[in-house]
Amino acid sequence: MTPLEVTPEHLQALVPFIVVGFLAQLIDGALGMAFGVITSTLLVGVLGVPPARASASVHLVEAFTTAASGISHIVQRNVDWRLFSRLALPGMAGGIGGAYLLSNINGALARPFVTGYLVLAGLYLGWRAWRMRTDLPPRRAKVVAPLGLVGGFLDAAGGGGWGPVVSSNLLLQGTDPRTTIGTVNVAEFALTLTISLAFLVSLGLTAFTTAAVGLIIGGLLAAPLGAVLAKRVRPRVLLGAVSVVLVVTSTYGFVSSLG
Helix, strand or coil: CCECCCCHHHHHHHHHHHHHHHHHHHHHHHHCCCHHHHHHHHHHHHCCCCHHHHHHHHHHHHHHHHHHHHHHHHHCCCCCHHHHHHHHHHHHHHHHHHHHHHHHCCCCCCHHHHHHHHHHHHHHHHHHHHHCCCCCCCCCCCCCHHHHHHHHHHHHHHCCCHHHHHHHHHHHCCCCHHHHHHHHHHHHHHHHHHHHHHHHHHHCHHHCECHHHHHHHHHHHHHHHHHHHHHHCCHHHHHHHHHHHHHHHHHHHHHHHHC
8 A cells, every 4th residue: 555645547447436435334324334344344353454554544634524423413412422522631641551552552452352252341332222111210320430541542452443442331321322332433523633633743744645535435435324314313323333343343353353
């Protein structure tokens, strides 16, 4: 991959990244997870981009897509601002630490443990969606700041993970799926902007590749649609969809980390 540039010769090569960015952001905006996991897997596993450069590129893209997605969720009134204030700062602090780790140390050692845990969390969320009662009010999350710190750290160190870690754990605590997804998306903008700046300091502009252009275009096109889906789909269906995406992506990540 070459440093960020766009010429007529590169337009055809951008099309697959536009498609990937669109689909990944549509899922992420509607379910609060999977953009970083999908795009990082493509860059590292398919194109052979080094993990630090892949994570840097993904977070540069997410600085744009999460801004658009966050605005859409705000417009759709999907955001719990009290929850946001408890998530954002710890997440930014964790993201700085994760970016430093990935830029200087092998951060892949914990990946099997994290992805294995997320597979189990996804299965439990699927069970909860199956047994979900619509007459029970959602609960307010008790564990938030430590969750934001860990989620931000793992997101930067692993090239993705904020949504799966934070959204799944908040949902496990019984929070409302719609406002949880919207709030996590808005908080992710602050996180990705911080991580992108940290990678820029650590790695320089060469960390960001032409693939980022296609991912940005596709992600921006899909961002408004995800927020609308999150508002209009029933909580039980949202929770079930989160479970499926979490189990599939985390199982793939777990198997890949062992190989």
